[in-house]
Amino acid sequence: MGSAQLLTDVAIVGCGPVGALLANLLGQEGLAVDIFDREREIYPLPRAVHFDGEIMRTFQAAGLADRIAAAARPSSKGMHFVNAEGRTLMVRRGIDGPGPHGWAGNWYFHQPELERILRDGLTRFSNVRVHLGHDVGSVDELEARYIVGCDGARSLVRRAIGSRRVDLGLHQPWLVVDLICDPNSPRVRSLPDYSVQLCDPARPMTIVNVGAAPGGLRRRWEIMLMPGDDPARVIEPDLFWPMITRWLGPADARPERAAVYTFHSVVQEGWRRGRLLLAGDACHQTPPFLGQGMCAGLRDAANLAWKLTAVVKDGVSDALLDSYESERLPHVRTFIELAVRLGAVLQETDHEAARARDRRFEAGVEMFDYPQPQLGPGCRLDAPPPVGTIFPQPRLSDGQLMDEAIGQCFAVVGEATLLDGLQTDAVLLPDVGLDWLSLHSKRAAILRPDRYVFAVASDRAELVDAVAALPVRPA
Numbered sequence: 395m396g397s398a399q400l401l402t403d404v405a406i407v408g409c410g411p412v413g414a415l416l417a418n419l420l421g422q423e424g425l426a427v428d429i430f431d432r433e434r435e436i437y438p439l440p441r442a443v444h445f446d447g448e449i450m451r452t453f454q455a456a457g458l459a460d461r462i463a464a465a466a467r468p469s470s471k472g473m474h475f476v477n478a479e480g481r482t483l484m485v486r487r488g489i490d491g492p493g494p495h496g497w498a499g500n501w502y503f504h505q506p507e508l509e510r511i512l513r514d515g516l517t518r519f520s521n522v523r524v525h526l527g528h529d530v531g532s533v534d535e536l537e538a539r540y541i542v543g544c545d546g547a548r549s550l551v552r553r554a555i556g557s558r559r560v561d562l563g564l565h566q567p568w569l570v571v572d573l574i575c576d577p578n579s580p581r582v583r584s585l586p587d588y589s590v591q592l593c594d595p596a597r598p599m600t601i602v603n604v605g606a607a608p609g610g611l612r613r614r615w616e617i618m619l620m621p622g623d624d625p626a627r628v629i630e631p632d633l634f635w636p637m638i639t640r641w642l643g644p645a646d647a648r649p650e651r652a653a654v655y656t657f658h659s660v661v662q663e664g665w666r667r668g669r670l671l672l673a674g675d676a677c678h679q680t681p682p683f684l685g686q687g688m689c690a691g692l693r694d695a696a697n698l699a700w701k702l703t704a705v706v707k708d709g710v711s712d713a714l715l716d717s718y719e720s721e722r723l724p725h726v727r728t729f730i731e732l733a734v735r736l737g738a739v740l741q742e743t744d745h746e747a748a749r750a751r752d753r754r755f756e757a758g759v760e761m762f763d764y765p766q767p768q769l770g771p772g773c774r775l776d777a778p779p780p781v782g783t784i785f786p787q788p789r790l791s792d793g794q795l796m797d798e799a800i801g802q803c804f805a806v807v808g809e810a811t812l813l814d815g816l817q818t819d820a821v822l823l824p825d826v827g828l829d830w831l832s833l834h835s836k837r838a839a840i841l842r843p844d845r846y847v848f849a850v851a852s853d854r855a856e857l858v859d860a861v862a863a864l865p866v867r868p869a
Protein backbone atom coordinates (compact mmCIF):
# COMPACT_ATOMS: atom_id res chain seq x y z
CA MET A 395 0.00 0.00 0.00
CA GLY A 396 1.36 3.39 -0.93
CA SER A 397 0.31 6.97 -0.52
CA ALA A 398 -2.35 8.29 -2.88
CA GLN A 399 -0.84 11.75 -2.76
CA LEU A 400 2.04 11.39 -5.26
CA LEU A 401 1.35 12.37 -8.86
CA THR A 402 0.92 9.16 -10.75
CA ASP A 403 0.48 8.39 -14.46
CA VAL A 404 -2.81 6.52 -14.17
CA ALA A 405 -5.16 6.13 -11.21
CA ILE A 406 -7.64 3.28 -11.58
CA VAL A 407 -10.81 3.35 -9.50
CA GLY A 408 -11.99 -0.24 -8.97
CA CYS A 409 -9.94 -3.43 -8.74
CA GLY A 410 -12.50 -5.81 -10.26
CA PRO A 411 -11.38 -7.88 -13.25
CA VAL A 412 -11.25 -4.91 -15.62
CA GLY A 413 -9.30 -2.57 -13.35
CA ALA A 414 -6.92 -5.35 -12.31
CA LEU A 415 -6.18 -6.35 -15.91
CA LEU A 416 -5.64 -2.72 -16.95
CA ALA A 417 -3.23 -2.23 -14.03
CA ASN A 418 -1.30 -5.36 -15.10
CA LEU A 419 -1.03 -4.17 -18.71
CA LEU A 420 0.07 -0.65 -17.70
CA GLY A 421 2.37 -1.97 -14.98
CA GLN A 422 4.10 -4.15 -17.51
CA GLU A 423 4.82 -1.07 -19.64
CA GLY A 424 6.41 0.69 -16.67
CA LEU A 425 3.71 3.31 -16.03
CA ALA A 426 3.20 4.55 -12.48
CA VAL A 427 -0.23 3.26 -11.49
CA ASP A 428 -2.34 3.61 -8.35
CA ILE A 429 -5.34 1.28 -8.19
CA PHE A 430 -8.05 1.65 -5.55
CA ASP A 431 -10.85 -0.59 -4.34
CA ARG A 432 -13.26 0.17 -1.54
CA GLU A 433 -13.37 -3.51 -0.59
CA ARG A 434 -10.42 -5.30 0.97
CA GLU A 435 -11.53 -8.72 -0.28
CA ILE A 436 -12.37 -9.96 -3.76
CA TYR A 437 -16.13 -9.95 -4.43
CA PRO A 438 -17.17 -13.47 -3.38
CA LEU A 439 -20.60 -13.87 -5.04
CA PRO A 440 -21.10 -15.76 -8.28
CA ARG A 441 -20.87 -13.72 -11.46
CA ALA A 442 -18.90 -14.43 -14.66
CA VAL A 443 -18.10 -18.06 -15.52
CA HIS A 444 -17.00 -17.79 -19.16
CA PHE A 445 -14.46 -16.00 -21.32
CA ASP A 446 -13.41 -16.60 -24.92
CA GLY A 447 -10.14 -17.28 -26.77
CA GLU A 448 -9.53 -13.62 -27.60
CA ILE A 449 -9.60 -12.84 -23.89
CA MET A 450 -7.11 -15.60 -23.12
CA ARG A 451 -4.85 -13.88 -25.60
CA THR A 452 -5.16 -10.65 -23.61
CA PHE A 453 -4.21 -12.55 -20.45
CA GLN A 454 -1.22 -13.81 -22.45
CA ALA A 455 -0.29 -10.18 -23.19
CA ALA A 456 -0.39 -9.54 -19.45
CA GLY A 457 1.95 -12.52 -18.84
CA LEU A 458 -0.75 -14.42 -16.93
CA ALA A 459 -2.11 -16.94 -19.44
CA ASP A 460 -0.39 -19.98 -17.96
CA ARG A 461 -1.67 -19.33 -14.45
CA ILE A 462 -5.17 -18.62 -15.72
CA ALA A 463 -5.16 -21.67 -18.01
CA ALA A 464 -4.28 -23.81 -14.99
CA ALA A 465 -7.26 -22.43 -13.05
CA ALA A 466 -9.83 -22.48 -15.87
CA ARG A 467 -11.52 -25.23 -17.87
CA PRO A 468 -11.06 -25.10 -21.65
CA SER A 469 -14.07 -26.24 -23.62
CA SER A 470 -14.57 -27.22 -27.25
CA LYS A 471 -18.32 -27.42 -26.72
CA GLY A 472 -20.90 -24.85 -27.72
CA MET A 473 -24.05 -23.49 -26.12
CA HIS A 474 -27.39 -25.11 -26.99
CA PHE A 475 -30.75 -23.33 -26.90
CA VAL A 476 -33.24 -26.11 -26.17
CA ASN A 477 -37.04 -25.84 -25.96
CA ALA A 478 -39.27 -27.33 -23.26
CA GLU A 479 -39.61 -30.58 -25.26
CA GLY A 480 -35.84 -30.94 -25.55
CA ARG A 481 -35.57 -29.90 -29.22
CA THR A 482 -32.50 -27.82 -30.07
CA LEU A 483 -33.41 -24.46 -31.60
CA MET A 484 -30.03 -22.71 -31.85
CA VAL A 485 -26.41 -23.51 -31.16
CA ARG A 486 -23.53 -21.17 -30.51
CA ARG A 487 -20.76 -23.25 -32.07
CA GLY A 488 -17.85 -24.65 -30.09
CA ILE A 489 -14.31 -24.76 -31.48
CA ASP A 490 -12.17 -27.91 -31.66
CA GLY A 491 -8.55 -27.59 -30.57
CA PRO A 492 -6.78 -24.25 -30.38
CA GLY A 493 -8.96 -21.67 -32.08
CA PRO A 494 -7.89 -18.71 -34.20
CA HIS A 495 -6.38 -16.98 -31.18
CA GLY A 496 -3.96 -19.82 -30.44
CA TRP A 497 -5.97 -20.89 -27.37
CA ALA A 498 -9.15 -22.90 -26.78
CA GLY A 499 -12.14 -20.86 -27.93
CA ASN A 500 -14.06 -21.04 -24.63
CA TRP A 501 -12.99 -21.14 -21.00
CA TYR A 502 -15.02 -21.67 -17.81
CA PHE A 503 -13.79 -20.39 -14.48
CA HIS A 504 -14.65 -19.18 -10.99
CA GLN A 505 -14.52 -15.37 -11.02
CA PRO A 506 -12.97 -14.95 -7.53
CA GLU A 507 -10.09 -17.26 -8.57
CA LEU A 508 -9.50 -15.30 -11.78
CA GLU A 509 -9.49 -12.03 -9.85
CA ARG A 510 -7.01 -13.50 -7.35
CA ILE A 511 -4.58 -14.29 -10.19
CA LEU A 512 -5.01 -10.81 -11.67
CA ARG A 513 -4.37 -9.20 -8.28
CA ASP A 514 -1.37 -11.44 -7.56
CA GLY A 515 -0.01 -10.41 -10.97
CA LEU A 516 0.23 -6.83 -9.74
CA THR A 517 2.82 -7.78 -7.14
CA ARG A 518 5.28 -8.15 -10.07
CA PHE A 519 5.39 -4.39 -10.54
CA SER A 520 6.93 -1.97 -8.05
CA ASN A 521 5.40 0.81 -10.18
CA VAL A 522 1.83 -0.36 -9.37
CA ARG A 523 0.49 0.52 -5.94
CA VAL A 524 -2.65 -1.25 -4.75
CA HIS A 525 -4.88 0.58 -2.27
CA LEU A 526 -7.50 -1.81 -0.90
CA GLY A 527 -10.14 -0.64 1.56
CA HIS A 528 -9.96 2.81 -0.04
CA ASP A 529 -13.37 4.18 -1.05
CA VAL A 530 -12.75 6.92 -3.61
CA GLY A 531 -15.30 9.60 -2.68
CA SER A 532 -14.44 12.04 -5.46
CA VAL A 533 -12.13 12.07 -8.47
CA ASP A 534 -10.75 15.39 -7.15
CA GLU A 535 -8.90 13.49 -4.41
CA LEU A 536 -6.80 11.63 -7.05
CA GLU A 537 -3.67 13.34 -8.28
CA ALA A 538 -3.02 11.51 -11.50
CA ARG A 539 -2.47 12.39 -15.10
CA TYR A 540 -5.36 10.08 -16.10
CA ILE A 541 -8.11 8.48 -14.02
CA VAL A 542 -9.86 5.37 -15.31
CA GLY A 543 -13.17 4.41 -13.73
CA CYS A 544 -13.31 0.62 -13.64
CA ASP A 545 -15.75 1.07 -10.82
CA GLY A 546 -18.63 -1.05 -12.03
CA ALA A 547 -22.28 -0.43 -12.75
CA ARG A 548 -22.70 2.37 -10.19
CA SER A 549 -19.58 4.20 -11.33
CA LEU A 550 -18.55 7.36 -9.54
CA VAL A 551 -16.19 8.34 -12.37
CA ARG A 552 -19.08 8.03 -14.82
CA ARG A 553 -21.05 10.55 -12.79
CA ALA A 554 -18.06 12.91 -12.86
CA ILE A 555 -17.91 12.56 -16.65
CA GLY A 556 -21.69 13.03 -17.02
CA SER A 557 -22.11 10.16 -19.52
CA ARG A 558 -25.49 9.61 -21.21
CA ARG A 559 -27.21 6.28 -20.58
CA VAL A 560 -28.62 4.43 -23.62
CA ASP A 561 -31.07 1.71 -22.61
CA LEU A 562 -31.03 -1.30 -24.96
CA GLY A 563 -34.22 -2.71 -23.54
CA LEU A 564 -33.61 -5.77 -21.36
CA HIS A 565 -33.88 -5.64 -17.54
CA GLN A 566 -34.85 -8.88 -15.85
CA PRO A 567 -34.19 -10.40 -12.43
CA TRP A 568 -32.58 -13.87 -12.40
CA LEU A 569 -31.56 -16.20 -9.60
CA VAL A 570 -28.00 -17.55 -9.84
CA VAL A 571 -27.17 -20.78 -7.98
CA ASP A 572 -23.73 -22.40 -7.90
CA LEU A 573 -23.71 -26.04 -6.82
CA ILE A 574 -20.75 -28.19 -5.84
CA CYS A 575 -21.70 -31.52 -7.37
CA ASP A 576 -20.67 -35.01 -6.31
CA PRO A 577 -18.61 -36.43 -9.21
CA ASN A 578 -19.78 -39.94 -8.33
CA SER A 579 -23.49 -39.16 -8.60
CA PRO A 580 -25.03 -40.81 -11.72
CA ARG A 581 -27.30 -37.79 -12.13
CA VAL A 582 -24.31 -35.46 -12.12
CA ARG A 583 -22.53 -37.66 -14.67
CA SER A 584 -25.52 -37.56 -17.00
CA LEU A 585 -25.59 -33.74 -17.19
CA PRO A 586 -24.57 -32.39 -20.60
CA ASP A 587 -21.04 -31.07 -21.00
CA TYR A 588 -22.16 -28.17 -23.19
CA SER A 589 -24.02 -25.13 -21.84
CA VAL A 590 -27.79 -25.28 -22.04
CA GLN A 591 -30.18 -22.38 -22.47
CA LEU A 592 -33.50 -23.97 -21.57
CA CYS A 593 -36.17 -22.01 -23.47
CA ASP A 594 -39.03 -23.33 -21.34
CA PRO A 595 -41.81 -20.75 -21.03
CA ALA A 596 -42.72 -22.22 -17.63
CA ARG A 597 -39.26 -21.33 -16.27
CA PRO A 598 -36.37 -20.27 -18.56
CA MET A 599 -32.95 -21.17 -17.23
CA THR A 600 -29.27 -21.60 -18.10
CA ILE A 601 -27.07 -24.54 -17.05
CA VAL A 602 -23.28 -24.32 -17.21
CA ASN A 603 -20.48 -26.73 -16.38
CA VAL A 604 -18.03 -24.42 -14.64
CA GLY A 605 -15.37 -26.99 -13.77
CA ALA A 606 -13.47 -28.56 -10.92
CA ALA A 607 -13.95 -27.03 -7.47
CA PRO A 608 -12.76 -27.91 -3.98
CA GLY A 609 -14.82 -30.96 -3.01
CA GLY A 610 -16.43 -31.67 -6.37
CA LEU A 611 -17.58 -30.19 -9.66
CA ARG A 612 -19.03 -26.71 -9.90
CA ARG A 613 -22.22 -26.34 -11.92
CA ARG A 614 -24.11 -23.08 -12.42
CA TRP A 615 -27.89 -22.68 -12.73
CA GLU A 616 -29.20 -19.26 -13.77
CA ILE A 617 -32.96 -19.23 -13.30
CA MET A 618 -35.35 -16.54 -14.48
CA LEU A 619 -37.64 -15.17 -11.79
CA MET A 620 -41.32 -15.55 -12.62
CA PRO A 621 -44.30 -13.50 -11.44
CA GLY A 622 -45.01 -14.48 -7.84
CA ASP A 623 -41.37 -15.27 -7.00
CA ASP A 624 -40.10 -13.39 -3.96
CA PRO A 625 -36.56 -12.23 -4.84
CA ALA A 626 -35.67 -12.10 -1.16
CA ARG A 627 -36.64 -15.73 -0.61
CA VAL A 628 -35.75 -17.64 -3.82
CA ILE A 629 -32.15 -17.84 -2.60
CA GLU A 630 -33.34 -20.25 0.11
CA PRO A 631 -32.61 -23.94 -0.66
CA ASP A 632 -36.20 -24.96 0.07
CA LEU A 633 -37.33 -22.69 -2.75
CA PHE A 634 -34.63 -23.24 -5.38
CA TRP A 635 -34.20 -27.03 -5.14
CA PRO A 636 -37.69 -27.71 -6.57
CA MET A 637 -36.78 -25.57 -9.60
CA ILE A 638 -33.90 -27.87 -10.56
CA THR A 639 -35.12 -31.17 -9.20
CA ARG A 640 -35.44 -32.66 -12.70
CA TRP A 641 -31.61 -32.59 -12.89
CA LEU A 642 -30.25 -32.74 -9.35
CA GLY A 643 -31.29 -32.82 -5.72
CA PRO A 644 -29.63 -32.38 -2.33
CA ALA A 645 -28.23 -35.95 -2.54
CA ASP A 646 -26.22 -35.01 -5.66
CA ALA A 647 -24.86 -31.59 -4.82
CA ARG A 648 -24.49 -28.95 -2.14
CA PRO A 649 -25.31 -25.30 -2.76
CA GLU A 650 -22.21 -23.10 -2.74
CA ARG A 651 -24.07 -19.82 -2.98
CA ALA A 652 -27.18 -18.24 -4.42
CA ALA A 653 -27.94 -14.63 -5.34
CA VAL A 654 -30.45 -12.63 -7.37
CA TYR A 655 -29.19 -10.25 -10.06
CA THR A 656 -31.07 -7.99 -12.42
CA PHE A 657 -29.59 -8.43 -15.89
CA HIS A 658 -29.33 -5.14 -17.76
CA SER A 659 -28.56 -4.09 -21.32
CA VAL A 660 -27.15 -0.59 -21.23
CA VAL A 661 -24.39 1.40 -22.90
CA GLN A 662 -23.17 4.83 -21.88
CA GLU A 663 -22.19 7.58 -24.30
CA GLY A 664 -19.25 9.61 -23.01
CA TRP A 665 -16.33 7.35 -22.00
CA ARG A 666 -13.87 10.23 -21.75
CA ARG A 667 -13.82 13.78 -20.48
CA GLY A 668 -10.35 15.26 -20.25
CA ARG A 669 -8.29 13.09 -17.93
CA LEU A 670 -11.29 10.94 -16.92
CA LEU A 671 -12.01 7.64 -18.73
CA LEU A 672 -14.30 4.64 -18.20
CA ALA A 673 -13.93 0.89 -18.77
CA GLY A 674 -15.97 -2.25 -18.08
CA ASP A 675 -19.39 -2.30 -16.44
CA ALA A 676 -18.95 1.41 -15.74
CA CYS A 677 -19.70 2.09 -19.43
CA HIS A 678 -21.71 -0.96 -20.59
CA GLN A 679 -23.71 -3.83 -19.16
CA THR A 680 -24.96 -6.89 -21.00
CA PRO A 681 -27.21 -9.77 -19.96
CA PRO A 682 -24.96 -12.84 -19.61
CA PHE A 683 -26.64 -14.98 -22.31
CA LEU A 684 -23.45 -14.89 -24.40
CA GLY A 685 -21.04 -14.89 -21.44
CA GLN A 686 -19.49 -11.68 -22.76
CA GLY A 687 -19.98 -8.85 -20.22
CA MET A 688 -16.62 -9.10 -18.51
CA CYS A 689 -15.01 -10.02 -21.84
CA ALA A 690 -16.16 -6.66 -23.23
CA GLY A 691 -14.62 -4.87 -20.25
CA LEU A 692 -11.35 -6.74 -20.69
CA ARG A 693 -11.33 -5.70 -24.36
CA ASP A 694 -11.73 -2.11 -23.17
CA ALA A 695 -8.64 -2.58 -21.00
CA ALA A 696 -6.63 -4.00 -23.91
CA ASN A 697 -7.66 -1.09 -26.17
CA LEU A 698 -6.96 1.56 -23.56
CA ALA A 699 -3.69 0.13 -22.24
CA TRP A 700 -1.60 0.61 -25.39
CA LYS A 701 -3.10 4.04 -26.04
CA LEU A 702 -2.37 5.29 -22.50
CA THR A 703 1.13 3.85 -22.83
CA ALA A 704 1.67 5.63 -26.16
CA VAL A 705 0.49 8.94 -24.70
CA VAL A 706 2.21 8.75 -21.31
CA LYS A 707 5.44 6.99 -22.25
CA ASP A 708 6.01 7.82 -25.90
CA GLY A 709 4.66 11.36 -25.93
CA VAL A 710 1.96 10.72 -28.54
CA SER A 711 -0.84 13.32 -28.69
CA ASP A 712 -3.57 12.49 -26.23
CA ALA A 713 -6.15 12.93 -29.01
CA LEU A 714 -5.41 9.22 -29.50
CA LEU A 715 -7.53 8.59 -26.41
CA ASP A 716 -10.58 9.96 -28.22
CA SER A 717 -10.44 6.92 -30.52
CA TYR A 718 -11.12 4.66 -27.52
CA GLU A 719 -14.88 5.21 -27.28
CA SER A 720 -15.43 5.65 -31.02
CA GLU A 721 -13.83 2.23 -31.60
CA ARG A 722 -15.17 0.31 -28.61
CA LEU A 723 -18.77 1.53 -28.35
CA PRO A 724 -20.09 0.04 -31.64
CA HIS A 725 -18.09 -3.14 -30.95
CA VAL A 726 -19.59 -3.79 -27.52
CA ARG A 727 -23.03 -2.73 -28.74
CA THR A 728 -22.98 -5.55 -31.31
CA PHE A 729 -22.45 -8.09 -28.51
CA ILE A 730 -25.13 -6.58 -26.30
CA GLU A 731 -27.68 -6.47 -29.11
CA LEU A 732 -27.05 -10.14 -29.89
CA ALA A 733 -27.38 -11.01 -26.18
CA VAL A 734 -30.69 -9.13 -26.09
CA ARG A 735 -31.90 -11.04 -29.17
CA LEU A 736 -30.91 -14.35 -27.54
CA GLY A 737 -32.61 -13.19 -24.36
CA ALA A 738 -35.84 -12.66 -26.30
CA VAL A 739 -35.69 -16.28 -27.50
CA LEU A 740 -34.81 -17.64 -24.07
CA GLN A 741 -37.04 -15.49 -21.89
CA GLU A 742 -40.34 -16.03 -23.73
CA THR A 743 -42.87 -16.94 -21.04
CA ASP A 744 -46.07 -16.77 -23.05
CA HIS A 745 -46.81 -20.38 -24.01
CA GLU A 746 -48.50 -19.55 -27.32
CA ALA A 747 -45.67 -17.20 -28.31
CA ALA A 748 -43.14 -19.88 -27.30
CA ARG A 749 -44.86 -22.39 -29.60
CA ALA A 750 -44.74 -19.85 -32.44
CA ARG A 751 -41.05 -19.29 -31.70
CA ASP A 752 -40.37 -23.03 -31.78
CA ARG A 753 -42.11 -23.30 -35.17
CA ARG A 754 -39.74 -20.63 -36.54
CA PHE A 755 -36.86 -23.02 -35.86
CA GLU A 756 -38.58 -26.09 -37.36
CA ALA A 757 -36.68 -25.75 -40.65
CA GLY A 758 -33.43 -26.53 -38.82
CA VAL A 759 -31.14 -25.61 -35.98
CA GLU A 760 -29.75 -22.06 -36.29
CA MET A 761 -25.97 -22.13 -35.85
CA PHE A 762 -24.06 -19.01 -34.91
CA ASP A 763 -20.63 -17.87 -33.69
CA TYR A 764 -19.56 -14.98 -31.53
CA PRO A 765 -19.63 -11.83 -33.58
CA GLN A 766 -16.25 -10.47 -34.70
CA PRO A 767 -17.31 -6.88 -35.21
CA GLN A 768 -15.22 -4.16 -36.75
CA LEU A 769 -14.05 -1.46 -34.35
CA GLY A 770 -15.73 1.87 -34.97
CA PRO A 771 -13.74 4.66 -36.61
CA GLY A 772 -10.56 5.56 -34.78
CA CYS A 773 -6.95 4.49 -34.92
CA ARG A 774 -7.14 2.49 -38.15
CA LEU A 775 -7.47 3.19 -41.84
CA ASP A 776 -10.97 4.05 -42.98
CA ALA A 777 -11.67 0.81 -44.85
CA PRO A 778 -14.12 -2.11 -44.66
CA PRO A 779 -13.37 -5.27 -42.63
CA PRO A 780 -11.01 -7.00 -42.14
CA VAL A 781 -9.50 -3.60 -41.22
CA GLY A 782 -10.56 -2.95 -37.62
CA THR A 783 -11.15 -6.60 -36.76
CA ILE A 784 -9.03 -8.82 -34.53
CA PHE A 785 -6.16 -10.62 -36.29
CA PRO A 786 -5.69 -14.32 -35.41
CA GLN A 787 -2.68 -15.62 -33.53
CA PRO A 788 -0.86 -18.30 -35.53
CA ARG A 789 2.17 -20.21 -34.29
CA LEU A 790 5.42 -19.15 -35.93
CA SER A 791 7.77 -21.61 -37.61
CA ASP A 792 9.76 -21.90 -34.36
CA GLY A 793 6.59 -22.96 -32.50
CA GLN A 794 6.21 -19.67 -30.68
CA LEU A 795 2.81 -17.95 -30.55
CA MET A 796 2.84 -14.84 -32.75
CA ASP A 797 2.06 -12.31 -30.01
CA GLU A 798 5.13 -13.41 -28.04
CA ALA A 799 7.31 -12.29 -30.94
CA ILE A 800 5.65 -8.85 -31.09
CA GLY A 801 5.17 -7.62 -27.54
CA GLN A 802 3.18 -4.40 -27.05
CA CYS A 803 4.17 -2.93 -30.44
CA PHE A 804 2.80 -2.39 -33.90
CA ALA A 805 3.70 -5.19 -36.33
CA VAL A 806 3.63 -5.83 -40.05
CA VAL A 807 2.86 -9.35 -41.25
CA GLY A 808 2.67 -10.68 -44.79
CA GLU A 809 4.61 -11.78 -47.84
CA ALA A 810 8.35 -11.45 -47.29
CA THR A 811 8.84 -9.69 -50.63
CA LEU A 812 6.49 -6.89 -49.57
CA LEU A 813 8.07 -6.46 -46.14
CA ASP A 814 11.68 -6.57 -47.31
CA GLY A 815 13.50 -3.34 -46.40
CA LEU A 816 10.33 -1.60 -45.17
CA GLN A 817 11.21 1.61 -43.28
CA THR A 818 9.32 1.35 -40.00
CA ASP A 819 9.88 0.83 -36.29
CA ALA A 820 7.10 -1.77 -36.28
CA VAL A 821 8.08 -5.41 -35.76
CA LEU A 822 8.33 -7.12 -39.16
CA LEU A 823 7.11 -10.73 -39.37
CA PRO A 824 7.69 -11.95 -42.92
CA ASP A 825 5.62 -14.89 -44.16
CA VAL A 826 3.33 -14.80 -41.13
CA GLY A 827 -0.47 -14.76 -41.43
CA LEU A 828 -0.47 -15.80 -45.09
CA ASP A 829 -3.56 -18.05 -44.77
CA TRP A 830 -5.58 -15.20 -43.29
CA LEU A 831 -4.28 -12.75 -45.88
CA SER A 832 -5.12 -15.03 -48.78
CA LEU A 833 -8.63 -15.52 -47.34
CA HIS A 834 -9.04 -11.75 -47.62
CA SER A 835 -7.14 -11.48 -50.94
CA LYS A 836 -4.46 -9.30 -49.33
CA ARG A 837 -0.67 -9.58 -49.12
CA ALA A 838 0.22 -7.73 -45.90
CA ALA A 839 -1.41 -6.32 -42.78
CA ILE A 840 -0.42 -3.86 -40.08
CA LEU A 841 -1.43 -4.93 -36.59
CA ARG A 842 -1.84 -2.63 -33.60
CA PRO A 843 -0.45 -3.53 -30.19
CA ASP A 844 -3.89 -4.98 -29.30
CA ARG A 845 -3.74 -7.08 -32.53
CA TYR A 846 -6.63 -5.32 -34.22
CA VAL A 847 -5.89 -4.70 -37.89
CA PHE A 848 -4.78 -1.12 -38.61
CA ALA A 849 -4.52 -1.61 -42.38
CA VAL A 850 -4.24 -4.24 -45.10
CA ALA A 851 -2.30 -3.95 -48.34
CA SER A 852 -2.38 -5.64 -51.75
CA ASP A 853 0.99 -4.33 -52.92
CA ARG A 854 4.12 -2.59 -51.75
CA ALA A 855 2.86 0.93 -52.51
CA GLU A 856 -0.28 0.40 -50.41
CA LEU A 857 1.81 -0.97 -47.59
CA VAL A 858 4.22 1.97 -47.64
CA ASP A 859 1.26 4.41 -47.61
CA ALA A 860 -0.32 2.55 -44.69
CA VAL A 861 2.92 2.60 -42.69
CA ALA A 862 3.15 6.34 -43.29
CA ALA A 863 -0.37 6.71 -41.90
CA LEU A 864 0.53 5.13 -38.56
CA PRO A 865 -0.61 7.80 -36.13
CA VAL A 866 1.86 6.97 -33.40
CA ARG A 867 5.56 6.39 -33.52
CA PRO A 868 5.78 2.64 -32.98
CA ALA A 869 7.81 1.56 -29.99
Ligand SMILES: Cc1cc2nc3c(=O)[nH]c(=O)nc-3n(C[C@H](O)[C@H](O)[C@H](O)COP(=O)(O)OP(=O)(O)OC[C@H]3O[C@@H](n4cnc5c(N)ncnc54)[C@H](O)[C@@H]3O)c2cc1C
Binds near residue numbers: 529
Ligand atom coordinates in the same frame (compact mmCIF):
# COMPACT_ATOMS: atom_id res chain seq x y z
C1 LIG B 1 -24.87 -13.64 -12.96
C2 LIG B 1 -23.82 -13.04 -13.84
C3 LIG B 1 -23.18 -13.84 -14.75
C4 LIG B 1 -22.19 -13.30 -15.58
N1 LIG B 1 -21.56 -14.12 -16.46
C5 LIG B 1 -20.60 -13.61 -17.25
C6 LIG B 1 -19.83 -14.48 -18.07
O1 LIG B 1 -20.01 -15.70 -18.07
N2 LIG B 1 -18.85 -13.93 -18.85
C7 LIG B 1 -18.58 -12.59 -18.83
O2 LIG B 1 -17.69 -12.16 -19.58
N3 LIG B 1 -19.26 -11.75 -18.01
C8 LIG B 1 -20.25 -12.23 -17.21
N4 LIG B 1 -20.88 -11.41 -16.33
C9 LIG B 1 -20.51 -9.98 -16.24
C10 LIG B 1 -19.29 -9.75 -15.36
O3 LIG B 1 -19.41 -10.33 -14.12
C11 LIG B 1 -19.05 -8.25 -15.22
O4 LIG B 1 -19.12 -7.64 -16.50
C12 LIG B 1 -17.69 -7.94 -14.61
O5 LIG B 1 -17.58 -8.43 -13.30
C13 LIG B 1 -17.46 -6.43 -14.60
O6 LIG B 1 -16.16 -6.17 -14.17
P1 LIG B 1 -15.72 -4.70 -13.77
O7 LIG B 1 -14.30 -4.83 -13.32
O8 LIG B 1 -16.06 -3.75 -14.87
O9 LIG B 1 -16.66 -4.29 -12.56
P2 LIG B 1 -16.83 -4.95 -11.11
O10 LIG B 1 -16.50 -6.39 -11.13
O11 LIG B 1 -18.20 -4.55 -10.66
O12 LIG B 1 -15.74 -4.22 -10.22
C14 LIG B 1 -15.86 -2.88 -9.84
C15 LIG B 1 -14.98 -2.67 -8.61
O13 LIG B 1 -14.95 -1.27 -8.30
C16 LIG B 1 -15.00 -1.10 -6.91
N5 LIG B 1 -15.50 0.26 -6.67
C17 LIG B 1 -16.67 0.78 -7.09
N6 LIG B 1 -16.76 2.07 -6.70
C18 LIG B 1 -15.61 2.37 -6.03
C19 LIG B 1 -15.12 3.55 -5.39
N7 LIG B 1 -15.83 4.69 -5.39
N8 LIG B 1 -13.92 3.51 -4.79
C20 LIG B 1 -13.18 2.37 -4.79
N9 LIG B 1 -13.61 1.22 -5.39
C21 LIG B 1 -14.81 1.23 -6.00
C22 LIG B 1 -15.91 -2.21 -6.43
O14 LIG B 1 -15.68 -2.53 -5.07
C23 LIG B 1 -15.52 -3.36 -7.38
O15 LIG B 1 -14.50 -4.18 -6.82
C24 LIG B 1 -21.88 -11.93 -15.49
C25 LIG B 1 -22.54 -11.12 -14.56
C26 LIG B 1 -23.49 -11.66 -13.75
C27 LIG B 1 -24.16 -10.78 -12.74
